[in-house]
Amino acid sequence: MDLGLSDEQEALRRLAAEFVDREIVPHAAAWDRAEEVDRSIVPRLGDLGFLGMTLPEEHGGSGGDHLSYCLVLEELGRGDSAVRGIVSVSLGLVGKSIAAYGTDEQKRDWLPRLTSGDALGCFGLTEPGTGSDAANLTTRAVRDGGDWLLTGTKMFITNGTWADVALVFARTGGPGHRGVTAFLVPTDADGFDARVIHGKLGLRGQATAEIVLDGVRVPDAARLGPEGKGFTVAMSALAKGRMSVAAGCVGIAQGCLDAAVGYARERDQFGKPIASYQLVQELLARIALDVDAARLLTWRVADLIDRGQPFATESSKAKLFASEAAVRAANDALQVFGGYGYIDEYPVGKYLRDARVMTLYEGTSQIQTLLIGRALTGVSAF
């Protein structure tokens, strides 16, 4: 095993780190308080190629392997998970689905705009009544001549009010996952309405929305992939998406480690830096272990994808471990900061709030556990 980075990967990691330190870190707390990331960050991400990673250049992508993609997501996660999530959803869930399942026309229509940051995508799977049980979604698409009419409600949709295109999963057939079809719905279509959900614990700078589709008309050319194969589109997007969440969690944990080590060295109590106390060192060592273990699990997924090997279960393991590790790391880092960790002058409180949702979305920790259990036993417990 070669766990080192190539010169190109190291250069990309440095580029991402400098960008994050210059253009994200100084604003992250203010965006969090204002509940809105400055949208001008999106085309900047596009200029750097971060919104086109792993996609082919012919459609505006910036190429690169999945480990490089993880390195960028780690850095973005260290800076602000709200920004990392914008990339993970618009590129990771929407752009990559179009690249994998789209017609030439759909790729031409959407990919250059998504990769440049001129447009954003959102991924509409969850509904008020179906979260973990996504295969039983109830949004309907019915044929009307050569068109489809979509009606239903989507819940907790990242980028929901910012997006130009929504990848919407709707029922076109009978119950269960075989009756689901995917559609690319322009968000300016008549009957499409997105409302911001305020008051989130974390990811406060990110536009999370409830989307109502009231008879939204789209042509059959808006269907992404075959009729009845929408759940396959969703699950293959999420299998890679879980790696991207895991990479963001590695960034959170790394940010916690950097902040906690720095603070422990500077903060004196009882006449000595708190870094000299064994119980503080134990907290730091625990965070360091979580960073390394989460990073290795995540990089393994990237390596499997790049070598064309099956990766879905490893992606669940990485997401499960890294999300729980990020929560633990942030909690431990907050402890190192004492009372100062509890106010937003320092980043660790925000890391903790942002990390918490990573154990919930793209499949909760319980669902990842059951996916791993199913892979081990061949028996589905859900």
Ligand code: FAD
């Ligand atoms: P439920 O499914 O109701 O789960 C509640 C609890 O029950 C959980 O602890 C769960 O683990 C447990 N549970 C459920 N079933 C089982 C079982 N069989 N065995 C054991 N335990 C079980 N969705 C999108 O489609 N697109 C997005 O862009 C998106 N972004 C999000 C952003 C944020 C900030 C948040 C909070 C959510 C987002 N989601 C998005 C939705 C997210 O994926 C769901 O919240 C998640 O899948 C869980 O669904 P739920 O909230 O309905 O919880």
